[in-house]
Amino acid sequence: MGHVERAARFVADPERTRWHDEALWHVRTRRDAAARLVPDWEDLREQAAAIKRHALGRLPELWQAFETNASRAGTIVHWARDAREHNEIVYRLLQERGIRRVVKSKSMLTEECGLNPHLGKRGIEIVDTDLGERIVQLRREAPSHIVMPAIHLRRREIGELFEREMGGPKGIDDPEALTALARRDLRARFLAAEAGLTGVNFAVAETGGFVVVTNEGNADLGTALPDLHIASVGLEKILPKQGDLAPFLRLLARSATGQAMTAYTSHFRGPRPPSPAAPPDRPGSDGRRDPELHIVIVDNGRSRLLGTPAFREALACIRCGACLNTCPVYRRSGGHSYEATIPGPIGSVLETARDSRTHAELPFACSLCGSCSEVCPVRIPLHRQLLAFRESISSDDPHRRLRRWGLDLLGRVMLRPAHYERLGRWGRAFARRLPGTWLEGLLGPWTRHRSLPTLPSRSFRELHRERVKARAAREDGR
Ligand code: SF4
Known part of the structure; x- marks a missing residue:
């Protein structure tokens, strides 16, 4: 089971997804408030990153x-x-x-x-x-x-759990009572x-x-x-x-x-x-x-990572968890969806560096919003590293040549507006005749969790041209 399937299991409980998201976002806002109270916060981050760079060298x-x-x-x-x-x-x-x-x-x-x-x-x-x-x-x-x-x-x-394992009373959910039970047991x-x-x-x-x-x-x-x-x-x-x-x-x-x-x-x-x-x-x-x-x-595996210039900065991590708390994917998919010792953005980097075959999906579980790099106290450029992993993983993709050829072709078409318009017209006419599910299957897993909009019969350009024409006709008739 991959990250997508495990994340789907987590989001199948919308109530859990909501409070997990809210609880972590609350920690993120507390972090922001604490950082704002330190006037030299950015200097501290720079200093810490410099010490780590020096130490790793x-x-x-x-x-x-x-x-x-x-x-x-x-x-x-x-x-x-x-x-x-x-x-x-x-x-x-x-x-x-x-x-x-x-x-x-x-x-x-x-x-x-x-x-x-x-x-x-x-x-x-x-x-x-x-x-x-x-x-x-x-x-x-x-x-x-x-x-x-x-x-x-x-x-x-x-x-x-405490009722079962520690003989606690039934229906207990008060945090203080739970802590007291655990303390007694420990x-x-x-x-x-x-x-x-x-x-x-x-x-x-x-x-x-x-x-x-x-x-x-x-x-x-x-x-x-x-x-x-x-x-x-x-x-x-x-x-x-x-x-x-x-x-x-x-x-x-x-x-x-x-x-x-x-x-x-x-x-x-x-x-x-x-x-x-x-x-x-x-x-x-x-x-x-x-x-x-x-x-x-x-x-x-750390010395191997140290010898990989593109990813060695990940070794500066001090395990604060801030990148997890801010990550929109982690907050809504839960830590177990990563099936890794360290989940979230830093986990996606470290675990993929350790075993890129097993964790090949993780760099793609990222919106590339850059929020993780923004909060990291030692300034690890996490989203850039995830992007670099995507590139290196995609270079092993057997369909890479075909994709590149397709993108090159698309690039050429998009440079010529007349070709672009004609291709759009043909494509729309063809796709509208197919059942929606066929197209979704054609586009693969990308569409599994996204619904495609209904394709319009006419393009924006065509509609716009018609309106301009109609307005001109109205003005002529005045
Ligand atoms: S925010 Fe930075 S230091 Fe904190 S866990 Fe993530 S990568 Fe590590």
């Missing part, structure tokens, strides 16, 4: 510096070429320590690598602790948005966890530290209680200096949700000191293991 050097400084601080650094290596490293770290229960804060990279099923199959319980992620995990489905993973669900549906899992996994928003070469931002504080709790913290980071997430964080932290929250700052900005550098408060008999801890911090640096 020096990745090997920056990661080497990061490794040296992180190791000095006691962090153990691992390198993974692809998703398989990443999952094996994480599994080995857990297995060697006999760990069976893990909590995870939101990380699109671990989604991309398929870490949850990998660990689940090997008998390790992995619990997503971000509320939205937990909801989609319990429903056994993928997040539909990179910042608001359960935005496609009604409160009532979440209430039914608290027990935090306390029982033997390891905490997180993603990384920004790694800093100068210090060997990294930053994780959340709105729920789940990354802090998930890494403060267990003795093992494993962080997974994509190759593109490095910044040269600690001072470079400032523009990104100012841009990220405002672009994502319209907040001035995310509720929790946690800085990690080396393992935390052993907690004197941890009782030796706390579930999940033997009370003797020294805290450990591991970071897994993952390539998984």
